[in-house]
Amino acid sequence: MNYNRLFITVSLILLHAGALFAADPKDGKMLFQGRCASCHSVTKKITGPALMGVEDRHSEAWIISFVKGSQAMVKAGDKAALEVFNQNNQVVMPDHPDLNDDQIRDILAFVKEEAANAPKEDNAPFSRPGEKQPNLMPMTIYNFPFMIAYVMLIIIMILLLVFLVNIKSYERHIHKED
Ligand code: HEC
Structure with a gap:
């Protein structure tokens, strides 16, 4: 028998036996x-x-x-x-x-x-390992915290615009008087 072949056969058997017992x-x-x-x-x-x-x-x-x-x-x-x-x-x-x-x-x-x-848990005393995944919410209307922030931002911008327009007309008013 070819010794090379014998060697390969025996190694293969041992390999599989190893996988079986590990x-x-x-x-x-x-x-x-x-x-x-x-x-x-x-x-x-x-x-x-x-x-x-x-x-x-x-x-x-x-x-x-x-x-x-x-x-x-x-x-x-x-x-x-x-x-x-x-x-x-x-x-x-x-x-x-x-x-x-x-x-x-x-x-x-x-x-x-x-x-x-x-x-790996770090040693931060208030960390909760179970909740460490970042909470990524899609931007939909069901994401209420985002929607509230968004609507408030729009309201603030509108108020600012109204305020600026009013300042302009107030200025114009003053200039007309003199
Ligand atoms: C019905 C609940 C229950 C099931 C099912 C259960 N265990 Fe337990 N196991 C416990 C409790 C409660 C303890 C605490 C030791 C005690 O009460 O005896 C424990 C303790 C252990 C411990 C010792 C842990 C330590 O830190 O020292 C090992 C190891 C363990 N279990 C392995 C297993 C494995 C493996 C299985 C599944 C094949 C299993 N348990 C199924 C309730 C369970």
């Missing part, structure tokens, strides 16, 4: 939207905490175990699980025993990807 954020997105998004956002706290940076707060093994059965960990006295549970007003996160480790890794890959794409 965590896949696309699958993770589907799982996240179907199973987690009702309580979790990547960047905001909803019922559950924002999952951004969760891989820095806990080990992967801890997260996998927590997602499968958080209350079991709380009851077993796991310190970190108790802390998260108490910080979230002891709202119980439902168990997901049917998710396997790879599926949870996919979800984590998706969370990581989303977190990397999220706009």
Whole structure:
């Protein structure tokens, strides 16, 4: 057998195997939207905490175990699980025993990807990250603040015009007298 060909075949198989075993954020997105998004956002706290940076707060093994059965960990006295549970007003996160480790890794890959794409929060105390998108309204009559400003500007211009015309006629009046 031609060794070059063997090499290429083996590399291709390894490449595909690698793709098969690597965590896949696309699958993770589907799982996240179907199973987690009702309580979790990547960047905001909803019922559950924002999952951004969760891989820095806990080990992967801890997260996998927590997602499968958080209350079991709380009851077993796991310190970190108790802390998260108490910080979230002891709202119980439902168990997901049917998710396997790879599926949870996919979800984590998706969370990581989303977190990397999220706009960086600056430290301005009054900033609300959720409302940072510029509020671009089209200029239609439905844009009331714009319409009110526009109409007021026209009224001011008309008043100014009337005022200037009156000054002119007043001046003319004076000149006629002398
Ligand atoms: C019904 C609401 C709900 C759903 C659905 C849910 N969670 Fe949670 N999750 C929570 C709550 C509430 C907490 C806070 C901890 C607690 O109460 O035990 C939490 C905590 C967590 C934590 C710990 C976060 C931290 O900052 O320490 C992780 C990780 C997590 N959830 C992942 C998931 C994943 C992944 C899914 C989807 C497979 C999911 N959750 C689905 C409500 C939910």
